[in-house]
Amino acid sequence: MRLIRNPWLTATTALVIGIAVGFTSQVHAENESRLPIDEVRLMSQILERIKQSYVEEVTDEELFESAIEGMLSGLDPHSDYLTPDDFKSLRESTSGEFGGLGIEIILDETGFVRVVAPIDDTPAFRAGMQSGDLITKIDETPVKGMTINDAVSLMRGKPGTDIVLTIAREGENGPLEVEITRDIIKITSVRSRMLETGYGYIRISQFQERTGPDFVNAIESLRDEANGELNGLVLDLRNNPGGVLQASVEVVDALISEGLIVYTEGRTANSDSRFTARSANPSENVNLVVLINGGSASASEIVAGAVQDHKRGLIMGTQSFGKGSVQTILPLDKDHAIKLTTARYYTPSGRSIQAQGIVPDVIVKPGKLTQQDSEPYYKEADLAGALNNDQEGGTEADSETEQTEADLAERDYQLYQALTLLKGISFFK
Incomplete structure (x- = not known):
């Protein structure tokens, strides 16, 4: 039997193969622009070396989760990988009730955990935690090198249990230890x-x-x-x-x-x-x-x-x-x-x-206003035989207002100054 070649079939086949080769090259180029092949190959080699040679057995899942966490934490302090527990905690914190200490934290550039702010009426707030505190140890575990999720996991726990945070605070000569009792955090916004x-x-x-x-x-x-x-x-x-x-x-x-x-x-x-x-x-x-x-x-x-x-x-x-x-x-x-x-x-x-x-x-920086207890001046009312005022009202109310302002100045100097400023604005308006 003689093989008869169809020139049109051959040409068409060649054309199709040519298009396919060109398309494959184009896709390969696009993939290279999206995914750096050399770096992916290097990552694969590292994963394999870890699995073969690490002192303890480690699963693919653990390695990939660690890689993802590393990728995100390396971007900025707020990008993060959310496990199912992390996602649940995020939803709870925005709805107003969750378990823990009651502090907002970030991972500092030093590798430690820094307190952004304690939340009002929470265990951390009552224990005296302050904005800017640097957490160096959680119980006996050093914080440096942890991910933010690791730190959060250690600070979470059963309500009623205690935790000791070792902190560095500006103005203090050495580290401070703060004991906090975990609780269910219910925030009144x-x-x-x-x-x-x-x-x-x-x-x-x-x-x-x-x-x-x-x-x-x-x-x-x-x-x-x-x-x-x-x-x-x-x-x-x-x-x-x-x-x-x-x-x-x-x-x-x-x-x-x-x-x-x-x-x-x-x-x-x-x-x-x-x-x-x-x-x-x-x-x-x-x-x-x-x-x-x-x-x-x-x-x-x-x-x-x-x-x-x-x-x-x-x-x-x-x-x-x-x-x-x-x-x-x-x-x-x-x-x-x-x-x-x-x-x-x-x-x-x-x-x-x-x-x-x-x-x-x-x-206005935080401070305390110390008021003088003694009054060095005599008033008309202090003189023997002074005439009484023939108009009623004013004196007792004014005295109460002065006492309220004095108490506020002692408790919260910034708030006292805010109130004073508001009064000045109202007066001039």
Whole structure:
């Protein structure tokens, strides 16, 4: 049998093979641009060497999880790999109830864990932990070299059990040991009270899902208590480590009637966003002072920056933490996710807060006001036979106000100064 060649079939086949070869080369080039082959090969070799030669047997799962954690932690202090337990804890912390000590922490550039802020009315807060404390040991385990997840896992535990944190604190000659009893952390995000007649106080300890509506309710409650005559408001964001971005937007929205609140910019289109105020303004432009300090971070800085840029109120205290980045939770499957820094946020005027923070309009450092107990001057009322005042009222109320202010100055000097400033603003207006 004679083989008859079909020239068209041959040509067509050759053409198809040629296209396939060209396409394969193009795909290979694109893959190389996306995935560095040499580095992947090196990673594979390292994994194999570890499996063969490490002193203890290690699984592929453990190696890959460690590799993922290393990749993310090497980017910045806030990108992280979330295991199922980590993801659950994140959801709990934003909803307002979780177990632990009650501190917001980051991994410091020194390799130790630094406290951003203790959260109000938590075991860490009651034990005296402070913003800026550097945790060097958790019980007897040195912290240096740990991942942030390792540190969090060690600090978690059964409520009622004790833990000892060894910390380095600025101004102290040596390390301090702080014993803390673990507890279920239930955070009341918004608290409010009247400082004195006409002047209200709202404390936001952390930005959670309900913070915006709770803040509006607090303003309305204070106005009702003041019979509609709310002359000034202190918004206390000291040691507030941040939280839900949308909650900070809602708080600013309750303070201004129009304009940009915050915007974000990243490398991808869905990282860019702009948040603007609606026409409603529950605060009705009441005189405002916002208190911040080095423990005020992230969402707290969004609020302070917007208030400052819109000249809605005065920022008082000390320079804030300087976390101006946005983290996005990117699910990998139903049980795992990564928390990745995807954008920076900017104040309405275009300022980036990242690694800079908010500088207060009025800098007031923490302190104590010591008042003189003795009064060196005699008054008319002290003279023998002095005439009584023929008009009623005033003296007792004024005395009570003076005593209240003196107590406040002794307890919280920064808050005392904020109240004094509000009174001055109200007077001149």
